[in-house]
Amino acid sequence: MHDFAPPQSPGVGMNATSSPIADPDAESIRNDVGRALAEDMGSGDVTADLLPESRYATARVVTREAAILCGQKWFDDCFKALDSRVSVSWLVNEGSAVRAGETLCEISGPVRALVTGERSALNFLQTLSATATVTAAYVNAIRGTRASILDTRKTLPGMRRAQKYAVRVGGGKNHRMGLHDAILIKENHIAAAGSIGAAVARARLLHPEIMVEVEVEDFSELREALEAGVDRIMLDEFELDELMQAVVEVDGRVPLEVSGGVGIDRVRAIAETGVDYISIGALTKHIHAIDLSMRIVLE
Secondary structure (H helix, E strand, C coil), X not given: CCCCCCCCCCCCEEECCCCEECCCXXXXXXXXXXXXXXXHHCCCCCCHHHCCCCCEEEEEEEECCCEECCCHHHHHHHHHHHCCCCEEEECCCCCCEECCCCEEEEEEEEHHHHXXXXXXXXXXXXXXXXXXXXXXXXXXXXXXXXXXXXXXXXXXXXCHHHHHHHHHHCCCEECCCCCCCCEEECHXXXXXXXXXXXXXXXXXXXXXXXXXXXXXXXXXXXXXHHXXXXXXXXXXXXXXXXXXXXXXXXXXXXXXXXXXXXXXXXXXXXXXXXXXXXXXXXHHHCCCCCCEEEXXXXX
């Protein structure tokens, strides 16, 4: 999973529902960073207090493994929030494929700020790079097919916008941002509403401007969803032969999305059935943080 083609450039990206999801703005990033620093520092960094207040230092961040780099803005803001005199000089761009042993950036400023911000800054960088890296692996695995890789709402609490940004940096696309920007009718909704048709009719009445997707578990539900006039159908836990049959039966009338237990070992086979989207919770919840190291040299 470490052979990467260049991912898409980060930026405002269309999600796979109805509207673009913008990159996290400055306020959103400051809020993320503020929560992280408050959690880590509490009433203050009592270990940093041992260091001379006037001492300056330089630090370098090195990656110990190959990755897609993501999270520079969060990294920078961790230090800026602590001391405006800290400067970060990046040697690689956001979204770049980096090699094990590569130096990512150099940081200069008061040593107290460097040691206090180190952990929070690296936490953001290693986590968002992990999501971008995993996404890039899945995107590369299905390259040449018609399918797109989507994320889900299975994100780290409080980090959804950041992780969805990282998915785009890795070349994937976003599903809905949350419960407000698209309707996804699943088994519990269907049971409570009485039927797929009843749930879809109510959705059209209450929110006519919002995309309506229905998750189906068999072909009878698939046909009911088509009859109800949904905008997209999610095929949950379908076998490969069933996916191919569904593609033939739907015949392009609505996009088809695959969900449930998709691993890197079978994502190519799923994409080759002709489906439009493959949503993968592992992009944001089963991630392996990228191994980064920050070392300080006193000036």
